[in-house]
Amino acid sequence: MVHKYAPVDSQQSPRFTGVKTFMRLPHVRTEEEIDFAVVGVPFDTGGSFAVGTRFGPEAVRSMSSLLRPYNPGLDIDIFAYCSGVDYGDFAVNPGYIEESYQLIEEQLAKLLKHRVVPILIGGDHSVTLPHLRAMAKQYGKVSLVHFDSHGDTWDAYFGKKYTHGTVFRRAAEEELVDPSRSIQIGMRGSLYGPSDLKDGEALGYRIITTDQLRQLTPKELREAIVQRVGDNPVFVSFDVDFLDPVYAPGTGTPEIGGFATFEAQQYVRNLTGLHIVGFDVVEVLPDRDPARVTSLAAANIAYEFISLVAWGKRANGGL
Amino acid sequence: MVHKYAPVDSQQSPRFTGVKTFMRLPHVRTEEEIDFAVVGVPFDTGGSFAVGTRFGPEAVRSMSSLLRPYNPGLDIDIFAYCSGVDYGDFAVNPGYIEESYQLIEEQLAKLLKHRVVPILIGGDHSVTLPHLRAMAKQYGKVSLVHFDSHGDTWDAYFGKKYTHGTVFRRAAEEELVDPSRSIQIGMRGSLYGPSDLKDGEALGYRIITTDQLRQLTPKELREAIVQRVGDNPVFVSFDVDFLDPVYAPGTGTPEIGGFATFEAQQYVRNLTGLHIVGFDVVEVLPDRDPARVTSLAAANIAYEFISLVAWGKRANGGL
Amino acid sequence: MVHKYAPVDSQQSPRFTGVKTFMRLPHVRTEEEIDFAVVGVPFDTGGSFAVGTRFGPEAVRSMSSLLRPYNPGLDIDIFAYCSGVDYGDFAVNPGYIEESYQLIEEQLAKLLKHRVVPILIGGDHSVTLPHLRAMAKQYGKVSLVHFDSHGDTWDAYFGKKYTHGTVFRRAAEEELVDPSRSIQIGMRGSLYGPSDLKDGEALGYRIITTDQLRQLTPKELREAIVQRVGDNPVFVSFDVDFLDPVYAPGTGTPEIGGFATFEAQQYVRNLTGLHIVGFDVVEVLPDRDPARVTSLAAANIAYEFISLVAWGKRANGGL
Amino acid sequence: MVHKYAPVDSQQSPRFTGVKTFMRLPHVRTEEEIDFAVVGVPFDTGGSFAVGTRFGPEAVRSMSSLLRPYNPGLDIDIFAYCSGVDYGDFAVNPGYIEESYQLIEEQLAKLLKHRVVPILIGGDHSVTLPHLRAMAKQYGKVSLVHFDSHGDTWDAYFGKKYTHGTVFRRAAEEELVDPSRSIQIGMRGSLYGPSDLKDGEALGYRIITTDQLRQLTPKELREAIVQRVGDNPVFVSFDVDFLDPVYAPGTGTPEIGGFATFEAQQYVRNLTGLHIVGFDVVEVLPDRDPARVTSLAAANIAYEFISLVAWGKRANGGL
């Protein structure tokens, strides 16, 4: 492959200039000659409390201007090993969940057919269901690595099956993921009842709560994940409310007592070597993010995802 | 009637105290012994651009603490002539428009059956359709007096018929309103095409654009309205984007070049004597209202609505 | 007099530099060789709704950096005719109204003894009572010219006589002002009862409501004021809620339907030739002023006050 | 007891709907059939720096909508063991400390007489004095467990004995608390002099500074508290400035170098088994809380308090 697509050189034009694409990547709607594509999924009809994550991709792109191509945490010069674009946003139908699910799935399928690794930026967590539908069609049942303060395995809200709180029950029911090879990490906060956490386990997921994670080193977490997912194709879903509300106030359902970005970076960086086929980072709500720390954090999480793609390329003789 | 329900006395407990109800009215879910009920309709799935008006009722209630019971603009001591409550919010099903429409219509019907005048606080403008459905069931085809920068008579968004931009086409099609006895006031802003305004007229509405309204005195506007609606039952719908964005930045689709609150007060106060059977004020989006001027304006518009109810009571021997 | 005190030259150091004094005036606690003194009165215990005007002087000073010494509206080069300082803030005792009243009165008396014209920056409107007490001791009963959306002539709040809402009743009772030679301008907004406005008139004040003022030109307002106050010593009190909430969101009890800064400038500039012995501008609440427009407006109002001092000096052969 | 009062079911109406009460509890002014009552104490005249905590109860109620009835941290389903209401706010007299103290004490006494555990939401810290007066009348000298960055044991501000900085000196002098069985936790920040901390100890309190607390585990802190208070009736007072300013920017006198919400949760959850008869959480200042993290934190602290009430009920055979 010719490594064709890389960010604008910040020594030629300052980082604050230009139409805002993720990390100043070229905005090209192509599936060719790329290893990854950053895609906005500005859908927020699935939100149960505060809404407005449809503006998440814009905010994340804006703060991503600060990212530079060499990641010292993984000692990798990203674009020496891979090529990627800002693919723009998927079309969605605001106010209509099922129609939007279909639109998202179709558009994502096109990328997956070309074995492009998608870096999807929500939108609320309801979009992960069409992400997983497209994944499963391409790769079969995937392993889920899910960072979140909520398990999102409720059965329904107000009688409705599709919301940002029911995604991973649906994913299990629809056999998009293999819960027995999946893991949910970071659950905390008040619940509707004692069964809420057990429900996730009943579906087959392994759950590591915030209280449990605080007892683990990043390496130990990595081991727990590796043990769980093995060499199965993996989808990583990162809800910014995994972070503490001071690191991610701009989100729909914040829960106090969460993690710092420093910790999240460590956890994500330790996913090297997994067979990851897709990522999403969701629930950035810019209207509740006055100091922009949430979109800055999400941009950095997406950057770690891209770094993992590059790491995989290098490991497999990507150069 | 015993005039039972009136605001807490602000000489007994300061206006900043207490669980926030509209204008410090008692929060009672009753249809009895009241002339009006203030009701929140926190539904925002119909919004096409910025969303979050589900928090509109909370914000409007908060700023309404500043309202006092005597309206010098209409020289009326409201609770000498009428009784009212904060009824709370209607239940809605976020993310599901048609289900929510049904819920809203049913809950509103209960109030209308008791001839209570509802003062409905949105929510995005899509909620006006179930408001009108309930109205039409109770009163037959009503006259619409509609303050807005947009006509909201588009046919569909992305193939879908129910959004905040299609309400008054649906209302005409469903024969909930009589367009030939209705009026839309304040249209302005860029359009998708030259037919956009003509569409409303083709449906039968009379339209007074912002440019035209600037040529009229409040009295002349009143005359135009009276001529149009006669003694038909009237529903008044006030979208806060009728106001200029500096008076109402907290809204989903602001349009520059709009009206001041001073003007809006004059227009609404001149609706005395109409046979008004219901009101709504919609599209308050608190997350985009950092100085709270939008919710303050909306609280005052709702207050003028209540004053009109009291005025009607007095005119009809309400004492 | 040697004209000693004038702002720092903005061609020598940019306007954003330096410890923030009003209009970049020297901060000197002197009563000598000055015509006016800008003084902060950071007291807000008298506020009945939103509080925090203790930070008003700081915010007004910050935005006053933008002011330049020549006022084209009055065609006057201020420091060609007068000398002034930023005197700093009066000491107050937060939480204790009567003690603070005494402190304020004593500190102000010192300035008045030297015939310095004070430009007082609140603080909430309760501080105008000690301002008037000091004024009356020095000058006898003064004429009040009062711009506000509220008359502030309530008798008591919760049984207490000293708050920001009772100041001008107290001032009349204590014979600090001569209501028969005083005027209140701009009253509007909902009231507790129909008697609220009549109360002010019963005390002897002339009241021009917002509705009435909208029918007058600035010249006609000037005539009404001149006719009322004659050549009596005048105290001008400007509550920023005279302005519409979009021009002054940062205030404790905003009322919609108010005036623009353009209008306020005209009204104040038309006070030339009156025998004004003191000014205050009150009720700036920075924590509710996210775009800083309120403190910018208040700084400009204070600037017009200073311009009036210079105008008087020039008229009386000040050069 | 019939367990009568519990939150609205969030599966019936979404959490963003309804008049905002704490945790969506019914707003009933009753002392009967309840174990606890959440009460707002919107008084802020005692604040020495930034003010506006009178809006604290409203902000805390707003964010408390996110709370769910099962607390996994204590493994307790709250309303299986207890009943509670949002009692509304106590009436206060803004600007008048001593009168407000009397009002607060009287209203609280009524609840205590019925052995209801109050969860009081300030307001500035000056309100804890009337809280303790009522407590002491009901229970005799109580033990204080006090989380704060300041000891609040100054003697006076500007000659005045009642402010938010003198509460716990007054409480000791008035013999409302037994300092020898009380503890102050979290003191840090610059002081007026080296004696400031020693003053608290001279009054008899045990003080654990922030520096000391960082050396303790939550269990060790618990032991220190238990050892101190024994089985005495305990009042827990939590000033949000115990938290670091990034977790609680919305407060009057923030001090850097403080605790995370994660830590505070651990400390409070470890108070199980104490004989707690009342709680307050104070100093939430919404106008300085743009991302709402402070009110979210305070709502969660109050939630932990309620959980402790439920825990006590269960432990004593509450079911």
Add this chain to the structure above:
Amino acid sequence: MVHKYAPVDSQQSPRFTGVKTFMRLPHVRTEEEIDFAVVGVPFDTGGSFAVGTRFGPEAVRSMSSLLRPYNPGLDIDIFAYCSGVDYGDFAVNPGYIEESYQLIEEQLAKLLKHRVVPILIGGDHSVTLPHLRAMAKQYGKVSLVHFDSHGDTWDAYFGKKYTHGTVFRRAAEEELVDPSRSIQIGMRGSLYGPSDLKDGEALGYRIITTDQLRQLTPKELREAIVQRVGDNPVFVSFDVDFLDPVYAPGTGTPEIGGFATFEAQQYVRNLTGLHIVGFDVVEVLPDRDPARVTSLAAANIAYEFISLVAWGKRANGGL
């Protein structure tokens, strides 16, 4: 010409989706087959007070999503008559004015050579100098139509000739504009001295102050402009501080007493028929624009500029 470039169809993908370009135009760096190009000029080193207008283009693009292709004010369906792109931003060298001037001039020259009408979005007002340099090279001395609260004809700041306050003196000295066929509109605010306004007139400009403009109808202003500029090539420069600070708080040097967007729209729409060869709108400072009204206003001003381009095309048989 084939009309090639027009906005994305908002019936296909909602207006909130996609990489943010002005008005959802394609982002293509071409000079071919276009009538106009929207270009960001993110340079702010020339600002004398608040800075940060380098983020102006991003903010204006964001709010421009709300614009639709038909302008009812001029009754024109823009893309029926013309083609245009979002050209992206010009490269600049932050911190280095003269180097940036050269960069801007060169990049703009390329567009002008193809007779593309540039719609330039600042940046601070210092960028208008290189705009005019490029204009003059292409078209000879142009006529300036300049909307602003400041004349920007100071000689120097701190000894330096290039800042946002000296642009139009430099432009006259460098013979880029013909002052005798140019006009400055809207000057107001305090000045450094009485000569400040006369200086502009001494350079040959006609000045219409804010006070004078308030006496003119939009038609009368048009006549004054037409009389001045005749059929000379015109450059229109619009500083958002022409607007009142409530309409444009997000700017470096706001002046109270300014114009509403309604008025500005009228003034700009009345420029039809002039031979306009370029436009800029400058001084949008997003960090001081919490409610985004400034960037919304600027987006609309740029939209009126584009509409004038289309109007000219239609008038000249553009179809």
Add this chain to the structure above:
Amino acid sequence: MVHKYAPVDSQQSPRFTGVKTFMRLPHVRTEEEIDFAVVGVPFDTGGSFAVGTRFGPEAVRSMSSLLRPYNPGLDIDIFAYCSGVDYGDFAVNPGYIEESYQLIEEQLAKLLKHRVVPILIGGDHSVTLPHLRAMAKQYGKVSLVHFDSHGDTWDAYFGKKYTHGTVFRRAAEEELVDPSRSIQIGMRGSLYGPSDLKDGEALGYRIITTDQLRQLTPKELREAIVQRVGDNPVFVSFDVDFLDPVYAPGTGTPEIGGFATFEAQQYVRNLTGLHIVGFDVVEVLPDRDPARVTSLAAANIAYEFISLVAWGKRANGGL
């Protein structure tokens, strides 16, 4: 020396009163009878991304009102051992780096000649170059102790040698610092390439990255510093982006994964006993600091610097 200058007594006038100087110190432009001077350096033309740090000194002064004279962390009553003033701001020439460098150097030299320890408050990090130029002239090559997330040792931005990102390369080249006796602490975040960190080491600096620092105790960091700087004169430069973005959102180029204020306090307090001759704290950008936590943190860092001055005085028999 007579210890002449100390803060206003906060028992006499509340901390929120008065013209805002750092820590309520007297604002006197003297070099006599003082041990330290707090100086604002409001220059921000060197910023490569977000700008506006010219308002940093104002914001830091505002929050510094909260500081009290006894520092329990170092057990020192500052003004028992030293005297200091708020010297105001240095004059700068915005938009002109080299001219401003010269101005800053000259003004600082005057203080250094009197052996006053400067506490300099930026401004962006580009100002540290003139700080070091003045230092080197007075003291010879100094040792640098540099807290930052960036090394600021790039060679140039867009061909220009003076920006906030090139300062410490210039300082080495100009032989202002002795890199072999200097240390840079806290580097993290994405880079332009793998050589970025090595570049600093190639210049001779020792670098302790964030990842490395997390493995050290404050004592161990102290040892590393002491070993490096010995008894050489030391200049301490603290960029607030050393802190995590949640502690310092108000800065130009935030990097996630940083330090808490608690940690920064520990690191700075452990600098006792070094021969420190000057300090700066830079990169506070108030327009991006909505909760004011950044300026609060910076004020506290400056306070620790002053405490170190006092500690030194005490150690050397300062009393």
